Amino acid sequence: MKCEGKKTYNHSGSCPVCKMDLKPVQKSTKELSNNEISEESIFNLTTKWNTEEGETIQLEDLKGKTLVIVMIYTTCKAACPRLVADMRNIEAKIPKENLKNLQFVLVSIDPETDTPQRLKAFAKENFMDGEQWTFLQGTTSSVREFANVLAVKYKQISPMDFSHSNIISVFNSGGELMHQQEGLGVDNKETIQTILDLTSK
Amino acid sequence: MQTILRLATRILFISYLSTTYCQSEMVPIKGGTYTPLYGRDSLQVTISDFQMDVYPVTNKAFLEFVKKYPKWQRSQVKKIFADGNYLIGWTSDTELGKKQSVNAPITSISWFAASNYCECQGKRLPTIDEWEYVAMANKTMPDARQLEDYNKYILGWYEKPKTFNNEVGYTFKNYWGVYDLHGLVWEWTLDFNSVLVSGESRKDVDNDSNLFCGSAAIGATDLMNYAAFMRYATRGSLKAKYAMKNLGFRCVKDIIEEQ
Numbered sequence: 010m011k012c013e014g015k016k017t018y019n020h021s022g023s024c025p026v027c028k029m030d031l032k033p034v035q036k037s038t039k040e041l042s043n044n045e046i047s048e049e050s051i052f053n054l055t056t057k058w059n060t061e062e063g064e065t066i067q068l069e070d071l072k073g074k075t076l077v078i079v080m081i082y083t084t085c086k087a088a089c090p091r092l093v094a095d096m097r098n099i100e101a102k103i104p105k106e107n108l109k110n111l112q113f114v115l116v117s118i119d120p121e122t123d124t125p126q127r128l129k130a131f132a133k134e135n136f137m138d139g140e141q142w143t144f145l146q147g148t149t150s151s152v153r154e155f156a157n158v159l160a161v162k163y164k165q166i167s168p169m170d171f172s173h174s175n176i177i178s179v180f181n182s183g184g185e186l187m188h189q190q191e192g193l194g195v196d197n198k199e200t201i202q203t204i205l206d207l208t209s210k
Numbered sequence: 211m212q213t214i215l216r217l218a219t220r221i222l223f224i225s226y227l228s229t230t231y232c233q234s235e236m237v238p239i240k241g242g243t244y245t246p247l248y249g250r251d252s253l254q255v256t257i258s259d260f261q262m263d264v265y266p267v268t269n270k271a272f273l274e275f276v277k278k279y280p281k282w283q284r285s286q287v288k289k290i291f292a293d294g295n296y297l298i299g300w301t302s303d304t305e306l307g308k309k310q311s312v313n314a315p316i317t318s319i320s321w322f323a324a325s326n327y328c329e330c331q332g333k334r335l336p337t338i339d340e341w342e343y344v345a346m347a348n349k350t351m352p353d354a355r356q357l358e359d360y361n362k363y364i365l366g367w368y369e370k371p372k373t374f375n376n377e378v379g380y381t382f383k384n385y386w387g388v389y390d391l392h393g394l395v396w397e398w399t400l401d402f403n404s405v406l407v408s409g410e411s412r413k414d415v416d417n418d419s420n421l422f423c424g425s426a427a428i429g430a431t432d433l434m435n436y437a438a439f440m441r442y443a444t445r446g447s448l449k450a451k452y453a454m455k456n457l458g459f460r461c462v463k464d465i466i467e468e469q
Contacts, residue, residue, distance in 0.1 A: 048289035150334075157321060157403055157450030158290060164404035 046072070050184035051158055056151035058116075061128035061144035068184065071143070074112040075207040076180040077200075080152075080161050082119035083131045091193045092175055093135055099177070100141070102201050107208035108141055110182075116145045118152055118163050159189075179203050234271065236261040236463065237387040239344055244353065246342050247438040255339045262336065262344055263460035265315075265378035265389050266397065267327065269306050272316035275327050277304055282323050291322040295453040313377040315395045315458040321450035324398045324459040333461035335400035338445065340462060342438065345392065347385035355435065364437040367393045374456050395458035402445040 023030055046052045052069040059065055077099060079092050096113055103111060115137075117123035123131075128144035131137075137144075147155065156163060162174045179188040179200060188203040241257040276282045276297075283303035287296055298318050299307040306312065319327075321335075328334050336344075348354035355361070367373065373380075374395045381393035391397075448457075 050290065053288050053290050153401065153403070154322070154325070154450075160403075160449055162403045162446075164401070 046183055047185060049186070051155075051180060051186070052184040054151075054154065054158065056147060056154065058145040058147050058151065059125045060146075061125050061132050063125045066145075071112055071114065072184060073182050074110055075182055075204060076112050076114055076184070077204065078114040078116060078159070078178045078180065079176070080116045080118050080156060080159070080163070082117050083123050083127055084119065092177070093137070095177060095190075095193065095195075095197065097135075097137070099197055099200060099204070102197075103204060103208070107205060110208040111141055111204065112143055113137070113141055114143045114145060116147070116152065116155060118156065120146050120148055120152055159186075179207070181207050234263040234265055234267065234460070236263055238465065239340075239386050239388075242343070242352075244343055244346070246339055247435050247442055255343075257340055257343045259465045260336075260340060261463045261465060262340075262386070262388055263333075263462065264387060266395060266458045266460045267316050267324075268313050268378055269310055269316050270312040272319070272327065273304065273306060273312075275330065279326075279330065282326065287320075287323070289451075291451060292320040293451045293453055295455075296320060296323070298453070299455075309375070311375070311377055313379075314375055315378055315390070317374045317395055317455050317458045318453045319398075319457075319459070320453050321398050321402065321448070323453075325400070327459075328461035331461060333463045335398055335459060336462040337401050338399045338404065338442075341391075341397065341399050342441075344384070344386055344388055347388075349382055350385060352385050355438075361435070361437050364392045368437070368440060374458070395456055396441070396444060396454075398457060398459040399445065402448055403450065 046069070052072055054068050057065050057067060077096065079096055081092055093115075096115070100108075100113060117128065123146050125146055128146060132142060132144055159176060159178050161176050175191065175193050177190045177200060178186060181187050187207065188200060190197060190200045238259065238261050241259045243254050243256045245253050246255050280286050280303075281288075284297040284300055285303050295318055299310055301307055325335055346353050346355050348357065348360050351357075373393060376394060378394065379389050381390045383389050384391065
């Protein structure tokens with residue numbers, strides 16, 4: 010039985026605080042077998058993306074690893090270099106044995122400029138060309154849809170510049186959002202802990 | 211230019227006849243340059259010619275849509291694409307609520323559902339700039355924003371409850387031949403998530419938006435335009451899976467000029 014926040018009661022009746030009827034606790038998520046994805050999973054998005062290696066993938070192809078995702082664009086002079094640095098700082102704090110269960114994904118919000126070739130060059134320049142890094146180029150509409158799933162806001166403010174939220178999101182291997190870190194150069198302790206929990210299983 | 215436009219309109223009309231059923235009637239909108247409440251750096255925004263649905267999408271049209279695409283039915287929709295309020299007033303997956311009129315605008319739909327509906331018809335949601343551009347017209351003028359009654363009318367509507375129960379065409383036909391942009395329901399836009407009030411509506415900005423809650427209005431180009439500010443603020447507060455009782459949508463289509 011449940012009413013106020015997370016407080017539960019083992020009998021029916023009404024809540025002593027708000028006097029409302031108590032409701033039976035419902036199991037929020039049912040156990041899923043390995044191959045199924047839940048309704049909350051980003052793998053429900055079926056759009057196609059190009060990687061920096063020139064491959065075409067769906068998000069579901071990233072299934073099985075913990076995902077750390079950020080939206081950037083390569084011509085960005087302000088926030089993105091910091092976001093990229095934040096991603097690298099996170100990577101640096103993850104032990105080697107956990108890295109193999111982890112994929113860092115950088116999604117471009119400027120699919121016109123950020124071609125796979127450009128993303129590859131950016132990856133090299135920024136020392137993010139290893140196995141654990143993936144860059145994605147979508148279409149204007151798939152990027153918009155993806156941003157909506159992450160609740161990332163962005164707006165083109167001139168042909169070369171976008172204004173956008175600075176959010177790093179962590180997804181479990183089933184594509185469910187587990188944690189979001191907002192802001193630049195913020196304390197990434199919680200993010201790291203989430204990643205360690207997810208990759209140590 | 212006129213000839214091209216006429217040709218394009220004719221081509222669109224032919225494709226309109228040949229594509230799917232229950233497509234809403236559309237009218238051409240002549241593009242132009244205007245200054246929105248929140249602009250780009252240059253303040254002015256240029257809109258290309260496009261076509262817009264005359265009415266918001268109705269309950270009836272959306273009912274046809276979910277019958278054809280069951281994945282958008284209330285019991286089928288994935289949680290990532292719609293919250294618990296999705297089609298909440300409906301009696302079942304394919305039945306409207308008892309009090310819902312078939313010709314009333316569809317509401318309680320998420321951005322994902324609205325966006326996919328338009329896509330399935332070869333259309334898309336309007337951008338904020340396109341929507342605002344058409345919505346600044348009154349019955350006779352393409353830009354009536356300076357008129358006192360224009361703003362009064364909109365603000366008057368914001369105070370009226372439950373206008374979403376009214377049928378489409380309930381309000382006035384504007385300069386472009388488009389109905390119900392004000393007075394019936396709020397509408398989803400393609401890029402609702404680009405509303406970055408004061409540069410960024412989240413807390414990671416270096417200005418003082420944390421200090422006073424009305425600070426967002428400082429970015430507005432015309433502080434008198436309170437009605438529009440309400441719309442931008444509302445869009446800025448939405449998430450794509452939200453389904454709200456007073457939020458509907460309509461679709462637009464680009465005019466592809468003949469090569």
